[in-house]
Amino acid sequence: MDARIFQELRAIVGKSGLITSPEDLRTYECDGLTNFRVMPRAVLLPDSTEQVQAILRVSHREKIPFVARGSGTGLSGGALPVENGIVIVLTRMNRILEVDLPNARMVVEPGVFNLDVTGRVQSQEFFYAPDPSSQSVCSIGGNVAENAGGAHCLKYGFTTTHVLGLEVALPDGSLIHLGGKTLDAPGYDLAGVFVGSEGTLGIATKIILRIVKRPECVQTLLAAFPSTNEAGAAVSGIIAARILPAAIEMMDNLAIRAAEAAVHANYPNCGGLLLVELDGPTAEVEAQMCQVIEICRAKDSVEIHLAQSEAERALVWKGRKAAFAAMGRLSPNYIIQDGVIPRTALPRVMSEIERLSKEADLRVANVFHAGDGNLHPLVLYDKRIPGQEHAAEALSNRIMELCIAAGGSITGEHGVGEDKKMIMSKMFSEPDLDTMQRVRCAFDPLQLSNPTKVFPRPRLCGEKLGEYVAHPLETAGTAERF
């Protein structure tokens, strides 16, 4: 990138919107996954769709790769800069453009914080359902890129369920509109493809969100069990009783102790803790909560506590949402893992994790979205002890392999990003990955938009594909196609 290009970019975003000095660039060299760091050539902070388009026209002409970034809270390196590339930070585009209560829609810019969407409509008894634990600081644009989840997506669905339409600046700078305020716009569901594409298809500059009416009643239960096995059995019992809770979260003893030390959530000290939240009409919730309590008792719960006030309920959630950060109280370093297994595989996978943990002589704390089988094992280690970081990474990878072997996924909500792109080929065959990349070729033929992420290797757009080749696991008979 020569001086002429910097000058052109400065003309687009103004002096305060362009960062080029090494010390200022350092802020942007990584996201929430801090073990990967790359220095970008420049960081741009546009404050309008037109500026985003203008930047992209320059990067397209000059074939400069770019990475879009929101608040930088991602945990898979999705916003990690690429070599010789620029970073486009959307935090200045943080306006709520429209609130349409009769239709339960909001239109926002990508830099708006997740929690501020709810904040804007809560006095009218509406809320925005996806609630990643970082919701007070993470941006809607980042949520769209990652298809962010959260504890309540068991009942309410993920970001993709709540994004009805998008304005997208394509990598060549052109502007298109996907989906809309009404449902089922004619044509391919490209909004559905864009959400969760991890910044590889372009930059969302406006997002049409669906908001939801607050339920009449919310009840939150804490149930303590001797171990995660009994807690897991209770989860299966709740599902089998045809109850769909708003959330079911599980924590093991290590996670409970960490959360307790950090926020004093009054969690009972036990082997496995369940947090079950039901919402809906009062009579319905009360009837179902009685059933949930019976199920927990039948599965040997040693202590059951129903939060009695809104403050108590908030405290229960504060403990859960602080669980990752709280690990710092138990260990100088830790790896946050994000895998998914079919709920029924939970006991088997848990005992395997325990075995691997003992074998590696490293502690693993477990926090799950138990209702949908989304595990967050945290591998604790001390970087100062030689070899331990490497051992922790190896253990974390073994846990991922357990998830794949159980018929699950390598990521439930944190994304593939830089972190897991090499294990994508353990979950998907080459033809699967090549087919996904055909979509990318349509959106971004020059592969400038977050080019090195998600896929283990790029596909040349226009490359001819062969016919179906069986996946190695499939020929070995250990996996079947789904």
Added chain:
Amino acid sequence: MRAASTADGVPGHQPSIVVEPGNEQELAAALRLANEANLAVIPRGGGTKLSWGNPPARADLILSTARLDKIIEHVWADLTVTLEAGCTLQKLQDTLSRHGERLALDALWPERATIGGVVSTNDSGALRLRFGSLRDLIIGVTVALPDGTLASSGGKVVKNVAGYDLPKLMTGALGTLGVITRAIFRLHPLPKIARTVSASMGNLEAAQRALHAVQNSKLAHTAMQVRAAEDAAPETDVLFEGTDAGLAAQETHLKKLLAPASVAEAPPSVWNARQELWSPSHSAAIVKFTVLPADIANKVEIVRRVAGGHQIRWKVVVEATGIGWLRLDGSPDHLHSALQDLRAELERGVGALVVLHRPAGIAPLDAWGNVGDALPLMRAVKQQFDPKSTLNPGRFVGGI
């Protein structure tokens, strides 16, 4: 493989060959051969919606999923099911109900419609209000592409963000990108009790007020629709599912909300109103239209006005999500101009009008209407998946 008969005809064409592969590898191989031989392929499940979209530009070979009708795996404790594309919705629901579960989708003609066809046409009914549509229920898909590639995406778990969401890309693509061979869904429990109540609303504005009152309340209704016609006052239907105690409380609440209109128990058959628009349909036009939920009465008023101006009889079912299903009966010429007028009115706002069924003798009329500025990108996606336009050529938006 066999020679096609007149029963295998599609709008405007008589294909010459029908291929019914016995497994997905065979299907992918047949598709590749057809693609290499430059044959236009019409994928077919139950054949219930072959007239949806525009008439194909060419049609040589029917690729049937009739023999791919297995339910591969119903893991009831995980609330997921994996099945082949040719399985009918009814067969699926019957299997799931043995474990007290369902695919929470009320698609048309379930006893004949196959999962592949239902996904490809993105068909959903009033249950969508609570459970979302196919895009929210499908969690994995396997497709055969014209070059013979058999590719999977998504998976067997509900929460999964690994890779692009191709199940959504295939949903509603009308088989123009690939042929779905397999799909995986998340399931919901069957309700313990379901109860439908209806209220006669006097006029459209009252129906709109009722919709808004219910949608803006804390009721946890599962579905809601308004039925109206040129010779009948609008009826509003609400479906509740849950426990006895819960439903009783909600019905009391609903009666208060809708007073002074009288709310009465109704048979579950009111939810067939959408499907009943089709029978018998040779002289009718049937369209799907989308509007903002708060704008339903206004838009139905426009239907009344336009239909009246063209001496056309009309009947409509509009779901609370803002998706409407409209039947128009009249002469082909009148229907043609009425549909164009209606589409112009709807597209002036933020809605759309898609023609699903054309009466015999009507002049050509694009099924889809304005697609907006993403059409070039949609064409680029089509080019990547089906560069020779082998699959359903011309049936989709913008001539795709």
